[in-house]
Amino acid sequence: MADKTLVSFFLDDVGPYATGVPGREKELVPVDAAALTEFMEFLKDRGLAGAVSVIPGWADSLLTRPKNDHERKFAEALATIKDYPIDPHMEIMTHGTLFDFSKMAPADDDRNEMDWLDDHSVSLDECRDYFLGTIKVGRELGVCYTGMTTPGTHPQMNPNVWESLLDLAEAGEFPSEAVPAFVTIEEGPNTFEPRAKVTRDQFAVYDMPSGVWDHIASWRNSPDWNSSDHYLDADGNGHLAAIIKAESPVAIFHMHWQGLNPQTGLGWKTFVEMIDRLMSIYGDRIIWAKPSEIAANFNRKRVG
Numbered sequence: 497m498a499d500k501t502l503v504s505f506f507l508d509d510v511g512p513y514a515t516g517v518p519g520r521e522k523e524l525v526p527v528d529a530a531a532l533t534e535f536m537e538f539l540k541d542r543g544l545a546g547a548v549s550v551i552p553g554w555a556d557s558l559l560t561r562p563k564n565d566h567e568r569k570f571a572e573a574l575a576t577i578k579d580y581p582i583d584p585h586m587e588i589m590t591h592g593t594l595f596d597f598s599k600m601a602p603a604d605d606d607r608n609e610m611d612w613l614d615d616h617s618v619s620l621d622e623c624r625d626y627f628l629g630t631i632k633v634g635r636e637l638g639v640c641y642t643g644m645t646t647p648g649t650h651p652q653m654n655p656n657v658w659e660s661l662l663d664l665a666e667a668g669e670f671p672s673e674a675v676p677a678f679v680t681i682e683e684g685p686n687t688f689e690p691r692a693k694v695t696r697d698q699f700a701v702y703d704m705p706s707g708v709w710d711h712i713a714s715w716r717n718s719p720d721w722n723s724s725d726h727y728l729d730a731d732g733n734g735h736l737a738a739i740i741k742a743e744s745p746v747a748i749f750h751m752h753w754q755g756l757n758p759q760t761g762l763g764w765k766t767f768v769e770m771i772d773r774l775m776s777i778y779g780d781r782i783i784w785a786k787p788s789e790i791a792a793n794f795n796r797k798r799v800g
């Protein structure tokens with residue numbers, strides 16, 4: 497029998513506020529901690545596993561210094577991630593403006609993290625310091641980051657980003673010797689496995705792309721991007737199905753909190769329907785695993 501496909505996901509942009517709420521599209525609308533807990537309980541009940549971005553400075557808030565009860569409760573829910581089959585990923589400190597860790601406030605310069613990741617003049621030391629700053633804020637929140645998700649996609653990312661993550665793994669700042677990163681979306685090829693971008697002895701950083709565009713309402717929280725059929729239809733065909741049918745070692749998809757969350761997201765029902773369909777049609781051909789487990793699995797084979 498063919499090996500089963502390891503399935504996982506990345507959930508991006510998780511924070512106490514979301515945009516794209518119908519009628520209030522541009523506004524930052526509060527999303528309660530209960531919505532995050534509902535999602536995590538669903539994963540546990542159904543035996544799923546994946547990664548969730550934890551962005552301490554999302555939408556100009558700073559979750560280590562919550563400015564209201566809503567943010568405090570959300571921060572407390574993030575600290576329970578360790579009780580679920582979930583990897584917390586840094587999607588960098590703010591997902592927006594660069595952060596000044598010496599002042600614990602947004603930096604004065606108007607560069608943002610997306611541009612910074614692609615700026616090849618940013619030094620290895622600067623990358624390492626910035627990631628370490630984020631890792632320490634994560635610890636303050638009770639979150640132990642296992643890997644990184646980039647805000648936006650970065651096929652030409654600064655190589656110092658990969659190198660600095662490797663340095664941090666070697667320094668014991670990540671819980672595993674193999675660090676997964678979600679940097680690109682590559683829908684089309686039907687087989688995937690983690691790609692070691694940089695290695696040093698038993699340490700490695702793995703590029704682990706999503707193989708399916710987000711149709712769980714997406715970051716737009718839009719009905720135009722809301723379709724379980726995109727993943728797999730009732731006949732078992734679709735982009736996620738194609739990867740599993742090709743007996744790919746790994747199949748990873750990604751979603752966004754704006755579209756997925758059970759409180760304001762238009763995609764929650766779509767997600768549940770997609771999971772029901774996936775488990776009934778392909779349940780015996782897949783194994784759910786966290787990205788860190790998948791990276792560790794391939795790293796063991798690499799090291800031998």
Ligand SMILES: [Zn+2]
Pocket residue numbers: 508509587591646647648
């Ligand atoms: Zn994002």
